[in-house]
Amino acid sequence: MTHIALIGLPGSGKTTIGRQLARRLGLPFVDTDEAIEQELGCSIRDFFEAEGEVAFRDVESRVLHRLTEGPPCLLSTGGGIVLRPENRQRLREACRVVYLRASANDLFRRLRHDQKRPLLQVADPLERLKALEAERGPLYRETAHFTVDAGRSHLHQVVNKLAAQIELEGGAPEP
Numbered sequence: 668m669t670h671i672a673l674i675g676l677p678g679s680g681k682t683t684i685g686r687q688l689a690r691r692l693g694l695p696f697v698d699t700d701e702a703i704e705q706e707l708g709c710s711i712r713d714f715f716e717a718e719g720e721v722a723f724r725d726v727e728s729r730v731l732h733r734l735t736e737g738p739p740c741l742l743s744t745g746g747g748i749v750l751r752p753e754n755r756q757r758l759r760e761a762c763r764v765v766y767l768r769a770s771a772n773d774l775f776r777r778l779r780h781d782q783k784r785p786l787l788q789v790a791d792p793l794e795r796l797k798a799l800e801a802e803r804g805p806l807y808r809e810t811a812h813f814t815v816d817a818g819r820s821h822l823h824q825v826v827n828k829l830a831a832q833i834e835l836e837g838g839a840p841e842p
């Protein structure tokens with residue numbers, strides 16, 4: 668196992684916390700969504716609109732496999748990465764997987780004005796977040812090696828908690 672991966676619903680802080688935690692642990696930071704946008708040469712929202720979700724999930728799986736074959740890094744994922752069984756298996760075998768748990772209500776407060784996330788561009792984003800929570804909660808729990816509460820805690824508290832937990836487990840992988 669060589670990587671550390673963050674999973675969780677949109678807005679749970681995977682990208683923001685991942686970047687800070689990587690710096691703290693001295694690991695390279697990679698975000699699957701940023702890697703996908705680089706590969707596609709356009710935004711995820713535009714790609715979703717033009718090609719649809721299945722095409723996006725195909726690219727996402729390919730990028731996950733490529734990144735987890737590379738050198739150790741702190742990997743922040745997109746919220747839907749756990750939907751495919753082969754991604755869940757790949758994450759568990761290649762990474763120490765952390766679930767950033769936060770409720771739909773907390774996430775709605777953060778994301779109600781978001782325009783980047785295609786799945787939340789609907790009339791009732793809170794209902795959508797609740798549906799995502801119901802569908803994906805069990806998948807996040809099944810995939811994670813450990814869970815941290817990221818809904819009500821401050822960013823720096825979540826980073827501190829994760830850094831301490833990783834230290835406790837023998838420290839970060841050598842980059």
Ligand SMILES: Nc1ncnc2c1ncn2[C@@H]1O[C@H](COP(=O)(O)OP(=O)(O)O)[C@@H](O)[C@H]1O
Nearest residue numbers: 677678679680681682683684777817820821822
């Ligand atoms: N624990 C937190 N407390 C307050 N705001 C947060 C927290 N975690 C993330 N945020 C904010 O929520 C927004 C979404 O965070 P982001 O890292 O993009 O989430 P994700 O990558 O999981 O979708 C950002 O504006 C970020 O600063």
Ligand SMILES: O=C(O)C1=C[C@@H](OP(=O)(O)O)[C@@H](O)[C@H](O)C1
Nearest residue numbers: 676677678700745746747784785
């Ligand atoms: O939940 C999802 O299915 C998605 C979450 C997004 O990433 P974040 O979780 O970083 O918002 C991004 O991968 C895409 O818009 C799809």
Ligand SMILES: [Mg+2]
Nearest residue numbers: 681682700744
């Ligand atoms: Mg993100």
